[in-house]
Amino acid sequence: MLSANTTTIGFIGTGVMGKSMAKNLLNAGYSIRIFTRTKSKADDLLNIGAKWDKDIPTLAKQCDVIITMVGYPSDVEEVYLGEQGLIKNCNKGSYLIDMTTSKPSLAEEIFSVSEKHGLHVLDAPVSGGDIGAESGTLAIMTGGERSVYDYVLPIFQVLGENISYQGPAGTGQHTKMSNQIAIASNMIGVCESLLYAKKAGLDPKKVLATISTGAAASFSLSKLGARMLENDFNPGFYVKHFIKDMRIALESSQAFGLDTPGLKLAIDLYEQLSDMGEQDSGTQALIKALAYRSEMTL
Template identity: 60%
Template structure:
């Protein structure tokens, strides 16, 4: 069993690392706030004091951090993974990050005889907890096939997308679809409430028809319960939409739905909801009525 390093044990990373441990892999973990790794450490994970220590001890290293700047620091910094990883190691970034940064990391890693994959995920806290994530992978196809057994411990829909950066580009497609879709989910629930309908009964009618979506089935019930705990943070979604908008602009692509969603989410963050789940957009739209 390959020794795996896991950097970033937040809402999703903790569950993902836990699945690898249950599969029998020795797992070394590092996160900026050690307390976030306490449950994993209690179950046998090995603590590392830095990414550098992870790099020197592990064959496969997975990162699940916050922002592109964090990815760049972890991979390309003086004490980063590429500088200190053992020759022949596999480095897998599962953060939603910049396609251009993924390409830069891959090129730098190749010079050090290291192999990188960009493999962002979709499915939120539920998908991570149930090991049912969708995983979109870019990079070397041979490496993808070799690491497929590891990916399969964390997800069920695992698709190789192409060269370095392709996984991140695919995740941008995912986030673009979600962004406008979440506006529709929130508006539908608010409309049902305003019309005097029972929203839960309305859901029974629409979630399995043409309007059905993962967001409608999973997030609308949480909205109705007033549960806005994060499966995915508003602040991180704004980050993703910013990356997508920048990439779209570079390609000369107009994305008005994405631009509107980003604007509404930024207003939601200004209301103090940056650490809520993405379905808290309901609050922003309800605030207008």
């Protein structure tokens, strides 16, 4: 039975969200081992008890469970399927959890290859941004075998609150695509709403406080809308990563024969924002692109 006292967790990917997730696991009593290409990037975690490994094979041999939270599908592919990757270097019976937002088809491939090596794999992307990662309130969407999900559930309960099992391998990623499609159009609405309030001569903060409690309520409105009004564009979730997610969602939608005009518009607007040099800003920076189109100053 999985417990913090006897389980060593490897963590690969300690960026904006991964660092907080690893910290929460440390605080819950788990032994944590970290792999980063640059050791200094793990200093905050090493200072509170995490151990650092020089490469993936070294980490893989010492861990019962390994969580990955990397950037792009190409990174996921390298970490899992490469010669120096997890599948070829983990101990048989290890549990591997990819919490990156990635391609559903890649999740299915990793599951299939891992099964042949005697490994247990879940695709478990998350939603909630830096706020959810810090507070341990992420939404976790999981695909894979139900028995594996049940076994690692205590780990998920440290990281999140809305934790769900969606079905076979790849369904966690498909659920995340549904999530990103909903956010894509919503973010446009949040930006247009606040810019409208400003144009109408209203107090945007007062408007936000009012409409955040009505039918328009959403995380994007109440949390990211507030950051927009403070001109806080630090990344809780990078623009470049959201563009990546939306492109995966569009590719998957097209494979289904599904037309998603709202998603297409959001991709176009976010790519314009990226061209403005905002690729490393938080997704709330979209208001800059829409303000520019209307010749408004923030």
